[in-house]
Amino acid sequence: xxxxxxxxxxxxxxxxxxxxxxxxxxxxxxxxxxxxxxxxxxxxxxxxxxxxxxxxxxxxxxxxxxxxxxxxxxxxxxxxxxxxxxxxxxxxxxxxxxxxxxxxxxxxxxxxxxxxxxxxxxxxxxxxxxxxxxxxxxxxxxxxxxxxxxxxxxxxxxxxxxxxxxxxxxxxxxxxxxxxxxxxxxxxxxxxxxxxxxxxxxxxxxxxxxxxxxxxxxxxxxxxxxxxxxxxxxxxxxxxxxxxxxxxxxxxxxxxxxxxxxxxxxxxxxxxxxxxxxxxxxxxxxxxxxxxxxxxxxxxxxxxxxxxxxxxxxxxxxxxxxxxxxxxxxxxxxxxxxxxxxxxxxxxxxxxxxxxxxxxxxxxxxxxxxxxxxxxxxxxxxxxxxxxxxxxxxxxxxxxxxxxxxxxxxxxxxxxxxxxxxxxxxxxxxxx
Ligand SMILES: C[S@@+](CC[C@H](N)C(=O)[O-])C[C@H]1O[C@@H](n2cnc3c(N)ncnc32)[C@H](O)[C@@H]1O
Numbered sequence: 348x349x350x351x352x353x354x355x356x357x358x359x360x361x362x363x364x365x366x367x368x369x370x371x372x373x374x375x376x377x378x379x380x381x382x383x384x385x386x387x388x389x390x391x392x393x394x395x396x397x398x399x400x401x402x403x404x405x406x407x408x409x410x411x412x413x414x415x416x417x418x419x420x421x422x423x424x425x426x427x428x429x430x431x432x433x434x435x436x437x438x439x440x441x442x443x444x445x446x447x448x449x450x451x452x453x454x455x456x457x458x459x460x461x462x463x464x465x466x467x468x469x470x471x472x473x474x475x476x477x478x479x480x481x482x483x484x485x486x487x488x489x490x491x492x493x494x495x496x497x498x499x500x501x502x503x504x505x506x507x508x509x510x511x512x513x514x515x516x517x518x519x520x521x522x523x524x525x526x527x528x529x530x531x532x533x534x535x536x537x538x539x540x541x542x543x544x545x546x547x548x549x550x551x552x553x554x555x556x557x558x559x560x561x562x563x564x565x566x567x568x569x570x571x572x573x574x575x576x577x578x579x580x581x582x583x584x585x586x587x588x589x590x591x592x593x594x595x596x597x598x599x600x601x602x603x604x605x606x607x608x609x610x611x612x613x614x615x616x617x618x619x620x621x622x623x624x625x626x627x628x629x630x631x632x633x634x635x636x637x638x639x640x641x642x643x644x645x646x647x648x649x650x651x652x653x654x655x656x657x658x659x660x661x662x663x664x665x666x667x668x669x670x671x672x673x674x675x676x677x678x679x680x681x682x683x684x685x686x687x688x689x690x691x692x693x694x695x696x697x698x699x700x701x702x703x704x705x706x707x708x709x710x711x712x713x714x715x716x717x718x719x720x721x722x723x724x725x726x727x728x729x730x731x732x733x734x735x736x737x738x739x740x741x742x743x744x745x746x747x748x749x750x751x752x753x754x755x756x757x758x759x760x761x762x763x764x765x766x767x768x769x770x771x772x773x774x775x776x777x778x779x
Contacts, residue, residue, distance in 0.1 A: 348390050348391065348392060349390070349391050349393065349394045349395075349411070349412070350380070350388055350389070350390050350391075350412040350415075350536075351388070351389055351391060351394075351395055351409055351410065351411060351412065351541075352386055352387070352388050352409070352410040352411075352412060352527060352529055352536055352538045353366060353386060353387045353388075353389065353406050353408075353409055353410075354385065354386050354406070354407045354408040354409075354410070354463060354527070355384070355385065355386065355387065355405060355406060355407065356404075356405040356406065356407055356544075356568070358405065358761075358763055358764075359382075359383070359384045359385070359387075360739070360755070360758070360761060361405055361572055361761050361763060361774075362387075362403075362405030362406055362572075363379070363382055363387055363740070363755075364576060364739035364740065364761055365403060365404060365405045365406075365572040365575045365576060366387070366389075366403060366405070366406060367379070367739075367740065367744055368575050368576045368577075368578060368739075368776075369399070369402065369403060369575045371578070372575070372578035372579070372580050373580060375391070375395070376391065376392050377389045377390065377391050377744070378390045378744070378745065378746040378749075379744050379745045379746060379749055379752070380746045380748070380749055381465075381531055381534070381749065382749075382752070382755070383464075383465030383466075383531060384465070385463040385464060385465065385529075386463045386465070386529045388412070388529070388536060390746065394411070395409070397409060397520075397541045397542035398542075399542070400542035400543065400544055400545075401545065401548070402571075402575070402602065403544075403571070403572075403575065404549070404567070404568035404569060404570070404571030404572040404575070404598075405568065405572050406544060407511050407543070407544045408461075408511065408514070408525075408527070408540050408542065408543050408544065409540070409541050409542040409543075410527040410529075410536075410538030410539060410540050410541060411538055411539050411541045412536055412537075412538050413443040413444060413445050413537045413538055413539055414439055414440075414442070414443040414536075414537045415534055415535065415536050415537070416439055416534070416535055417533065417534065417535070418530055418531065418532060418533055418534060418535045420432050420435055420436055420439075420535070421436065421476070421530060421535050424436050424479075425472050425475060425476055425479075426472070433479070436479075437483050439537070440480065440483050440484070440537065441483070441487060443537050445484070445526055445537065445539055446484055446487040446488060446491070448523045448539065449488070449522060449523050449524050450521070450522040450523055450524070451488075451491065451493050453522070454494065455494045455495060455496055456488060456493055456494070456495040456496070456522065456524060457495070457496050457498060457517045457518075457519065457522070457524060458481075458484060458488075458495060458496075458497060458498065458519070458522075458524035458525065458526070459497070459498040459509045459513070459514065459517070459519055459524065459525045459526070460477045460480045460481050460484070460497075460507070460509075460525070460526045460527075460528065461477070461507065461508040461509045461525065461526070461527050461528070461540075462476050462477050462506070462507045462508060462528050462530070463508065463527065463528070463529045463530070464529070464530040464531075465530065465531040465532060466530075466531075466532060469530050470505070470506060473506060473507040473508075474500075474507045476507070476528065477500075477507035477528075478499075480526060480528060481497040481499070482497075484497070484526065485497055498513065498517065509525060511543045511544045511545070511546060512546065514540060514543045515543055515545060515547075519540060519543075520540055520541065520542060520543050523539055525539065525540035526538075526539065526540075527539070527540060549566075549567045549568050549571075551629075552567045552597060552598075552626070553566060553567050556592075556597070556622045556625055556626070557621045557622060557625050558592050558618040558621050558622055559592060560591060560592045560618070564591075564592070564594065565591075565594045565595065565662055566594075567594055567597070567598055569763065569772075570594045570595045570597070570598040570660075571598040571601075571602070573595065573660045573662075573707045573709070573774065574595065574598045574599045574602050574604070574658075574660055574707075575602075576660075576705075576707045576739075576774065576776050577658035577659070577660045577705045577706075577707040577776070578658065578705055579599060579602055579604050579657070579658045579660070580602075580603075580604075581602070581603035581604065582603065582604070582605070583604050583605070583657035583658055584604065584605045584606075584607065584655065584656050584657045584658070585599040585604040585605070585606050585607070585656070585657065585658045585659070585660060586606070586607040586608070586609070586651060586656045586658070586659045586660075586661075586699065587599075587606070587607075587608050587609070587659070587660055587661045588609045588610075588644050588647050588659065588661055588663075588692065588695070588696070589609075589610060589644065589661050589662060589663045589664070589692075590608030590609060590610045590615060590616075590619050590639070590661075591610060591615050591618075591619070591662075592615060592618040592619055592622055593608055593618065593619030593620075593622045593623055593639075595660050595661065595662070596608045596619060596622075596623060596637065597622060597623060597626045599658075599660065600623060600626055600627070600632060600635050600637060601626065601630060601632070603635075604657075604658070605635075605636040605637070606623070606635075606636070606637045606638070607637070607638045607639075607640070607651055607656065608623075608637070608638070608639045608640070609639075609640045609641070609642050609644070609647065609650060609651065610639075610641065610642075611641070611642065611643050611644070612641075613641050616639050616640065616641045619639050620639050623635075623637050623639070644663070644688070644691055644692050644695055645691050645695065646695075647692075647695035647696070647698070647699055648695055648698040648699050651699050652699065653698050653699060654698075654699065654700065654701045654702070655699060655701070656699045656700050656701065656704060657700075657701055657704050657705075658704060658705050658706075658707070659696050659699070659700060659704070659705070659706045659707070659708075660706075660707045661692070661706075661707070661708060661709070662708075662709035662772070663685075663688055663689060663692060663708075663709075664685060664688060665685075665709070665710075665711040665770050665772070666681040666682070666684075666685060666711050666713075666770050667681065668768075669769035669770065670769075671769070672714070672715065672716050672769055673713060673715060673716065673769065674715060674716050674717075675715045675716070675717060675719060675721065678713040678715045678721040679721055681711065681713065681770075682711055682713070682721055682722070682723050685711065685723070686723060689708075689710060689723060689725055689728070690725075690728050692708070693706075693725070693728050693729050693732045693734070694732055696708075696732075697732045697733050697734060697779060700779045701779070702779055703778060703779060704778070704779045705737065705776060705777065705778050705779075706729075706734065706775075706776070706777050706778075706779075707774065707775070707776050708725065708729075708774070708775045708777075709772045709773065709774055709775075710722065710723040710725050710772075710773045710775065711723060711770050711771075711772070711773070712762055712764075712770070712771040712772060712773035713769070713770055713771070714764070714771065722773050723773070725775060726759060726760070726775060729775065729777045733779065734777035734778065734779060735777060735778050735779075736759060736775070736776070736777050737776040737777055737778050738756070738757075738758060738759055738776075739755075739758055739760075739761055739776065740752070740755040740756050740758060741756060742756055759775075760773050760774060760775045760776075761773070761774040762774070
């Protein structure tokens with residue numbers, strides 16, 4: 348059964364939650380074999396389409412497993428510098444078929460090697476490992492009488508990893524020329540990059556859309572992750588009742604949902620309208636349907652109709668823009684002041700959602716001056732309203748031999764800390 352490797356974005360828990368929610372919503376069967384802060388390995392019944400990467404906000408690269416061996420060999424080869432283990436590693440690489448697959452049509456072949464590891468102890472050695480694999484690939488290519496250029500890095504680079512931009516610019520996916528070495532405590536995978544995240548597309552939707560609002564703006568990548576967490580699939584109706592300039596709505600439109608946006612501020616309703624028109628033109632989505640309405644969240648059910656919505660994805664007001672990290676009491680005060688708005692939303696959301704419909708909601712999460720976190724008691728309110736909380740991870744997602752996933756399975760929400768802001772986001776998923 349095919350094994351695929353996923354290189355995650357910065358917030359790996361969020362990346363893994365998005366990926367699994369996306370797969371589950373499409374009834375794609377999978378098992379998580381291994382996860383770590385840099386990469387995951389999943390088994391599928393069939394190969395995943397590589398275009399999936401464009402639909403995910405939190406996955407940087409997807410690789411196809413070529414071979415797998417015990418990490419003991421890598422340890423002996425690089426920590427103990429055993430010649431015999433280095434030879435064994437070179438043979439394993441040669442028999443993996445990686446070099447055979449590389450596109451040799453150009454006069455000179457560009458190739459790259461990136462090293463990912465579950466443990467930091469590999470970081471100081473990753474440059475050596477990368478050069479070792481690079482030189483083996485180069486030798487093999489010259490055996491094929493092929494000239495090649497190995498993409499090295501500047502000395503200042505901390506990790507021996509090519510960025511998604513480098514992979515894109517040198518067409519390493521198309522020429523099948525990026526090797527991934529993913530090292531865990533026990534096993535090491537060798538893979539070929541089959542898909543890479545395109546940051547330019549997300550950036551375009553962030554900075555080139557006609558109307559922007561930087562203070563309250565949510566990055567499109569996070570908006571896409573939240574849309575995926577809501578189990579939104581093409582044709583579903585997705586609502587953002589605090590739509591602002593329409594970042595969530597634009598990502599939902601690209602996910603082929605029919606979208607409805609509501610905001611109390613008429614300027615926002617117009618801004619969303621302009622931005623969604625732009626998305627429709629820019630991405631040739633002539634048939635995409637959207638509806639934008641001005642109104643207060645307290646009257647949501649009256650405005651959009653009861654049981655008309657499949658998914659709600661939203662980030663209401665998260666509090667004032669703070670200059671300094673707040674004290675505990677001040678953080679509590681900020682959150683208490685916002686509670687009526689969120690509690691009101693919970694009740695209205697329950698009314699407008701169809702049965703089994705999902706709500707993905709951001710609440711403020713504040714790390715205070717003393718390092719404690721203050722959050723909103725929204726889970727209790729949601730449950731009281733009638734919602735069932737959806738945990739981001741469940742036991743059945745993991746392979747029988749997967750390890751250390753208790754912490755993930757016990758999680759009830761996801762936290763996204765953005766260093767630039769004093770107020771972070773806590774993401775809750777629940778179902779009617
Ligand atoms: C944080 S912003 C949403 C940002 C949006 N996710 C984006 O990236 O464009 C919150 C929005 O909620 C709207 N809002 C505040 N109170 C509201 C209420 N009572 N009913 C509806 N909308 C409200 C504000 O006008 C603001 O546009």
